[in-house]
Amino acid sequence: MQALWMVLAALLFATMSVCIKLAATDFSIFEIVLARGLIGMLVMTGICRRHRIALHTPVPMMHVWRSIVGATALSCWFYAIAHLPLATAMTLNYMSGIWVAAFMVGGTVLLGRTSDLGRQGPLVLTVLAGFAGVVLLLRPTLEHDQFLAGVVGLLSGMSASLAYIQLAALGRVGEPESRTVFYFSVGSSVVGLGGTLLTGMHNWWQLHALWLLPIGVLATLGQLALTRAYSRSSALLVASLQYSGIVFAALYGLVLFGDNIPMSGWGGMALIICSGLVATALRHRALPTAPVEEH
Numbered sequence: 001m002q003a004l005w006m007v008l009a010a011l012l013f014a015t016m017s018v019c020i021k022l023a024a025t026d027f028s029i030f031e032i033v034l035a036r037g038l039i040g041m042l043v044m045t046g047i048c049r050r051h052r053i054a055l056h057t058p059v060p061m062m063h064v065w066r067s068i069v070g071a072t073a074l075s076c077w078f079y080a081i082a083h084l085p086l087a088t089a090m091t092l093n094y095m096s097g098i099w100v101a102a103f104m105v106g107g108t109v110l111l112g113r114t115s116d117l118g119r120q121g122p123l124v125l126t127v128l129a130g131f132a133g134v135v136l137l138l139r140p141t142l143e144h145d146q147f148l149a150g151v152v153g154l155l156s157g158m159s160a161s162l163a164y165i166q167l168a169a170l171g172r173v174g175e176p177e178s179r180t181v182f183y184f185s186v187g188s189s190v191v192g193l194g195g196t197l198l199t200g201m202h203n204w205w206q207l208h209a210l211w212l213l214p215i216g217v218l219a220t221l222g223q224l225a226l227t228r229a230y231s232r233s234s235a236l237l238v239a240s241l242q243y244s245g246i247v248f249a250a251l252y253g254l255v256l257f258g259d260n261i262p263m264s265g266w267g268g269m270a271l272i273i274c275s276g277l278v279a280t281a282l283r284h285r286a287l288p289t290a291p292v293e294e295h
Contacts, residue, residue: 005229006238007276010245012222016215017081017090018252023211024082028199032078032215033071034192039216040185040223047178047224055182059173063180066166067187073159074188075195080153084146087138090249092153094134097239099161101127104235123236126279129271130243136268137250137261164230164239171231180231181223233283240279243272 023032048055057063073096080089101124108120142150170180204212229238247269253259261269 004241005225005232006241007244009222009225009229010242011248012218012225014245014248014252016218016222017249018256019211019215019218020078020081023208023215024078026206026208027202027212028196029075029078029082030192030195030199031201031204032192032212033075033188034196035212036074036216036219037185037187037189037192039213040220041182041189043217043220044178044182044185044224048176048182051176051178053176053178055179057175057179057183059170059175062166062170062173062175063183064187066163066170066180067184067190069159069166070163070184071187071191073156073163075191076152076156076159080149080156083149084153085141088140088142088146088150089153090246091134091138091140092150093156093160094131094243094246095154095157096160096164097127097242098131099158100164100235100239103161103165120236122282123234123240123279126240126275126282127236130240130275130279133268133271133275134243134246136271137246137265138268139264164226164235167227167230168235171227175231177224177227177231180227181220184223185220237279237283241276244276247272 020032027035045055047053073093077089077093080092083089084092105120105124167180171177203209229241250259250261250265250269254261
């Protein structure tokens with residue numbers, strides 16, 4: 001099942017978020033974005049060479065748009081993680097699934113394909129149910145002095161949804177996932193470098209800089225799995241499975257930091273898991289023999 005790549009991506013991103021929380025005390029958000037981009041470029045260059053995939057692309061502007069919205073989402077998310085409670089930052093970012101559903105339904109209506117609404121409706125409900133599980137689990141809070149960070153966190157989710165929709169579009173035109181992730185890493189490096197030049201750079205030779213390495217590797221591998229999921233499966237199904245990252249993050253908090261998960265949190269986790277299973281079953285029933293094009 002190609003959509004299960006999203007579950008792997010969610011695990012990798014949840015692991016990355018722990019590293020970001022630790023690194024954000026010593027490095028700026030733009031420095032983390034820069035490191036993520038540079039490491040991503042190195043990793044993806046090696047993968048492309050190994051699989052003999054050329055870096056030249058016939059659709060450069062599609063990659064430019066994907067890099068712009070993707071780098072914006074990444075920067076906003078890292079900022080939110082650094083300036084908000086982790087639960088609140090994760091909730092705002094994971095609203096991307098809601099935005100994906102809204103944009104897809106809106107696009108269907110604008111194109112006059114109202115007959116598709118009946119097919120999309122159940123999957124949209126699984127996305128909403130999954131997000132309800134996120135809220136139950138994380139119980140996000142926002143203080144009066146965190147309004148700006150909250151807006152930035154909300155923008156991260158909206159920008160991410162546009163990036164995910166663009167991933168699906170790149171998959172439809174036949175772009176290899178590794179090339180797509182490479183150009184996103186280039187865009188992240190440009191944004192991170194520009195921001196770092198404006199805000200200044202810390203000492204990258206200190207011991208804490210080692211956190212930048214797993215951030216870059218985990219982010220790149222997670223992005224590769226995410227790209228494969230969105231380019232090869234239903235965007236609504238992938239959006240529903242994306243909430244599994246919250247479950248992984250909660251379990252990390254329980255095991256690594258001794259966080260307490262109340263009964264409502266366990267109920268939220270169950271709702272997230274059930275919504276993902278239902279979405280998978282619905283999609284499998286709709287396309288039981290859908291061919292998958294290998295890149």
